[in-house]
Amino acid sequence: MKKLKIGFYGITGCAGCQLSVIFEEDELLDIINLIEIQAWPFIKELNYDKKFDYIFMEGLVADNEDKGILLKLRANTRFMVALGACAHTGCIPAYRHFTLKENYAHLLYEKKENIKDIDPNPIDSFVKVDYIIPGCPPDKNEIRSFIKDIVRDIIPKPYNNPVCVECKRNNNSCLLDNKKPCLGPITRGGCNSVCTNNGLECWGCRGPTQQGHKMQS
Amino acid sequence: MNLVVYILKKDVMYDFLLDIKNKFETYVPIKKDITRFKILDNPKDIDFSENSYFPVKEHFFRKKEVIFQFNGSNFLPVELKSKNKIFFGLRRCDLNAIKNQDFIFMKQHNDPYYTSQRKKAVLIGYHCTKALNKYCFCESMNLTDYYDLMLFDKTNYFLVDAKTEKGENLIRKYKKYFKKSNYKISDKDTYIKTRKINKKDISKFYDHKDWDKGINLCLSCSACTEMCPTCYCHEIHDNTEINNPRNAKRIRSWSSCQLKEFTSVAENHTFRDTKEARFKHRIYHQLQYFKERNKINLCTGCGRCITGCPTKIDWVKIINEMR
Incomplete structure (x- = not known):
C-alpha cells in the first residue's frame, strides 16, 4: 500500500498543536510507520513545493506572508486539515477583532510594520478546509484516530457532542449553578472536559457544536 | 414479603457501616460541592439532606464497557468482574429507576454485563420524609417498593424493612446492630408529598x-x-x-x-x-x-x-x- 504523503505546517500560532502530535509518545512510532511525513518545518525540512495528500495546518493568517504560504500549500495538497483552534476558529490571536487597535498598537507593534497589513483570520476564510481537528491544543487521541482513519480510507468523523456530555460523565458539579460563565453546553466537546474537571469555565476553544442552535435575540 | 421490621439506632448505624465496610465496597451519599455517592471512609460524612446529584446507574450500566475483543480470527470474550457493593441511602425514585433498568437489562434482554454488576449489589434505601427539592415529582409516578433494605427515618432511630432475601441475610449477618420491632410499615410511612403531573396521557x-x-x-x-x-x-x-x-x-x-x-x-x-x-x-x-x-x-x-x-x-x- 502506498503511504500517504503528509505535511505538518505552522503559520502564526504557538506551535502547541504541532507539539501535541509529538506528545503522542506511546504510539508516535506506529503513526510514523503508517504515513510518509514529507515536510515538517518544526523538525524536518520545508519542502514547500512537493505534492501532498494531507496537510495539517496549524495557526491562523495574521500577515501577508502567512497568506502566501497558505495559498501555496493549498495548491499542492489534496486535503487541508485545520489543526487546532487557531486554524479552526482564530482562537486568541483573533481577539484582535474585538479590541480597538489604538489601545494596544503603540505598546507592542509600533516597529513591526507587517502586523498591520491584514486582520487575523482562521484559514478557512482564505482557502477551502476539508477537515478540522479542533481544540487548544487538540486532543492527542483525536489526532491519532484521525490519522488512523485517513490511512484506512475512512472518512474521519468529527466529534460534535457538547462539552456537557463529558463533563457530566466525569461527575462534575455544574459551573453555571455556581454562577460561573461556562460555555460548555454550546461548545463542541471531545476534550474530556479538561477545563471543567479542574473548576475552570469552558471558554469554547473547540468552537460551537453542530446541534442546530438558533441565536436568541 | 416479611412483616418483621427492625430498629437501627442512629448512633449504632455508624458502627454498622464501619463493620460492613470491611466486607463490602460501601457507597454512601457524601456532600462536598454537590452530593455524590462515594466509597465510605468516615461514616460521619454521610449527608441525607439532599439527593445525590448523579444517580448510581453508572455502577451497573457502565459508561464505557468493552463487550468483546477480536483478534482477526477469534472472539475473545471479556471477563466479567464485579465486586460486592452496598449502596446505602438510595432514594425511592432511584430504587425504582434501578427497577426499571433491571427490567430492561435483565428481563427484556439478558445483558450479561449489566447482570454481573447488578447481581452482587445490595441496595439499602433511605426514605424521604418530604420532597427533596422543588423539582421532584415522584408522587405522580406510581413508585413501588423495590429494595433490599429500606430505612425509615424516625428522628433518633431508623425502622428497617427488609424486602428481599439479600437484605434479610445482611440483617442476619449483622444482627447485633438490629432489634426486632412490632411496627408495621403503612402507607403513611411510604407517602412522600411532592408536586404532581396533572396529565396521565400526554x-x-x-x-x-x-x-x-x-x-x-x-x-x-x-x-x-x-x-x-x-x-x-x-x-x-x-x-x-x-x-x-x-x-x-x-x-x-x-x-x-x-x-x-x-x-x-x-x-x-x-x-x-x-x-x-x-x-x-x-x-x-x-x-x-x-x-x-x-x-x-x-x-x-x-x-x-x-x-x-x-x-x-x-x-x-x-x-x-x-x-
Whole structure:
C-alpha cells in the first residue's frame, strides 16, 4: 500500500498543536510507520513545493506572508486539515477583532510594520478546509484516530457532542449553578472536559457544536 | 414479603457501616460541592439532606464497557468482574429507576454485563420524609417498593424493612446492630408529598404550542439524559489497534437522544434533526412510549433532568400548564 504523503505546517500560532502530535509518545512510532511525513518545518525540512495528500495546518493568517504560504500549500495538497483552534476558529490571536487597535498598537507593534497589513483570520476564510481537528491544543487521541482513519480510507468523523456530555460523565458539579460563565453546553466537546474537571469555565476553544442552535435575540 | 421490621439506632448505624465496610465496597451519599455517592471512609460524612446529584446507574450500566475483543480470527470474550457493593441511602425514585433498568437489562434482554454488576449489589434505601427539592415529582409516578433494605427515618432511630432475601441475610449477618420491632410499615410511612403531573396521557398534546417554552431554551446539551437514572440509550463502536487493524475491541458507551449524532445514519441523514423532535422525544419516551409498551412508567420523578439543566427547563410545569 502506498503511504500517504503528509505535511505538518505552522503559520502564526504557538506551535502547541504541532507539539501535541509529538506528545503522542506511546504510539508516535506506529503513526510514523503508517504515513510518509514529507515536510515538517518544526523538525524536518520545508519542502514547500512537493505534492501532498494531507496537510495539517496549524495557526491562523495574521500577515501577508502567512497568506502566501497558505495559498501555496493549498495548491499542492489534496486535503487541508485545520489543526487546532487557531486554524479552526482564530482562537486568541483573533481577539484582535474585538479590541480597538489604538489601545494596544503603540505598546507592542509600533516597529513591526507587517502586523498591520491584514486582520487575523482562521484559514478557512482564505482557502477551502476539508477537515478540522479542533481544540487548544487538540486532543492527542483525536489526532491519532484521525490519522488512523485517513490511512484506512475512512472518512474521519468529527466529534460534535457538547462539552456537557463529558463533563457530566466525569461527575462534575455544574459551573453555571455556581454562577460561573461556562460555555460548555454550546461548545463542541471531545476534550474530556479538561477545563471543567479542574473548576475552570469552558471558554469554547473547540468552537460551537453542530446541534442546530438558533441565536436568541 | 416479611412483616418483621427492625430498629437501627442512629448512633449504632455508624458502627454498622464501619463493620460492613470491611466486607463490602460501601457507597454512601457524601456532600462536598454537590452530593455524590462515594466509597465510605468516615461514616460521619454521610449527608441525607439532599439527593445525590448523579444517580448510581453508572455502577451497573457502565459508561464505557468493552463487550468483546477480536483478534482477526477469534472472539475473545471479556471477563466479567464485579465486586460486592452496598449502596446505602438510595432514594425511592432511584430504587425504582434501578427497577426499571433491571427490567430492561435483565428481563427484556439478558445483558450479561449489566447482570454481573447488578447481581452482587445490595441496595439499602433511605426514605424521604418530604420532597427533596422543588423539582421532584415522584408522587405522580406510581413508585413501588423495590429494595433490599429500606430505612425509615424516625428522628433518633431508623425502622428497617427488609424486602428481599439479600437484605434479610445482611440483617442476619449483622444482627447485633438490629432489634426486632412490632411496627408495621403503612402507607403513611411510604407517602412522600411532592408536586404532581396533572396529565396521565400526554399523547394528544404533541403539537401543543406550549412546548416552545422549553424548546427555545433547550441547548441540546444532553445534560438531562446524562443525569437521568433511567435513560439507557447507548452506542456501540469498534476500536481498532493502530498498527494491526485486525485486533479490535467492541465498546459500548452511553449515548443520548438529545444528540444529533444519535439518530444520524449513512449519507448524513438524521432522523431527529430538529431540536424540537429531540426535546419532545425524551419526554414522550419517559412518560408515554415506554408505558404504552411495557405498562410501567420509565420516569421515576427524581427531577434530575431539571436540576442538571443549564437553562433549568421545567418541563413538568410546561406540561401542567397545557390546556
